[in-house]
Amino acid sequence: MIALLIVSFLSATCLATPEEDFRAANELYEAREYSKAIDLYLRILDQGEESPALYFNLGNAYFKNGDLGHAILYYLRARRLDPADNDIVSNLEFARSFTRVQMAGVQINPIKSFLESAVEPYRLNTLAWISSLAFVLLFCLLILRFGVGLRNSALRAGIITTLVLLLVFSFVTSFKYRHDYLTSRAVLVAEDCPVRTGPSEQSDIELEAAPGLVVEILSESGDYFNVLFQNKRRGWIRKELIAVV
Template identity: 30%
Template sequence: MKAVVYILTFLWASLTFAQNETIFEQGNALYNDGKYAEAVDKYQTILDSGMHSSELYFNLGNAYYKLNQIAPSIYYYEKALQLNPQDKDIKNNMAYAKNMTIDAIDVVPEAGISKIVNNITNSMTYDGWAITTVLLFLAFVVLFLIYYFAEYTNRKRMAFTGSFLVLAAGILTLVLAFHSFSLDKKNNPAIVFAQESQVKSEPNLSSQEVFKLHEGTKVQILDTVNNWKKIKLADGKTGWISSEDIKKI
């Protein structure tokens, strides 16, 4: 019975994938014909089916950009970048979209060792560091076995040196994997979707307005109280914004 269920599940997944591939191609054709709203509908159909990819998010961002809808454009570029953080096309197109935002927010620069470590950590995703760590530890086991069973001194020496270096590299990538996980856990970004939103000093309408934000601005969510989100900007400013005005990435 389980075998039948597995087969049916596999067939359903294969059929869904094939259908989504067809819809994706239809969306691309509509985009190339300048029918950007219709292309968005096609791409959204794929998302509604539970499928997603950096290419799908990237194309959605492009379509919304052509429609001059900056907030969803940046939102989907950010989603694409989460899945493919080194893609230059995504970064370039997102830069164009961000140039159309109103809010000019200075980024507080990182400095020293923290900047170097974070740059190295962000060069791969958490999954990438985890897979690299597993492969390095497997390589360590193989080299140690070669060292243990080798008959010649030179081969033992080379295997021992190699296993030591691979083990050190594995420990380093393990540390970077945990650091990447920690950064991901703290990272809770969102995009402002309201054309203009008041940011308050406290989570209520009667509190003082501290500043305004406009569509497309990226924020970090720090806390939630009822229908309010405490946010932080790249320049360090904090405040409370209505949950309806932002969309979590």
């Protein structure tokens, strides 16, 4: 059976559509051939296409393969594309519970935390389309006012309301975009992740981090990233030890 699957895997490496690759990878996953399933899922990604399900399955395969860091990395990517998917959120939380080291002294910014929790269930695209809808509606009302020349209080109230909605949704969309795409986040994927005081092997080790921790990349120098942990501790870590979300 496994041999058959491997043959199908090899044949799939030739000319196969992403859907076919995906099905083949799922079969390998079911056969507990997690490494091969990972290779096949990654091959779809190499073709330059992505989907929440692809990232989700990839996260699962890594998790089963014992690679917690990569599992969390792909769950995070899946959640970014589809934050409302309960399976993704559930598996991400589950995987995180296995992180060996938890940050102590994490201070939560209440405003940022509120905004994050408010926008978390929505996709960036959804928010962008809502903003766009408010924008179009506003201009339709402006056309009625200035293009057609209608003047009444209901129209005025409609313009003000739509303008307020547009501002709110534009802000929320900008926040989501900044949070998900502009802030450079990374996951520690290596088993041993020494965090150093400077960007060199000679620098002291400040702490030993663990795979699965999420950090924010602040800058880079040579082979090192300067990263910020959730509890605001900073340190330098080799680039190959982390993967950008």
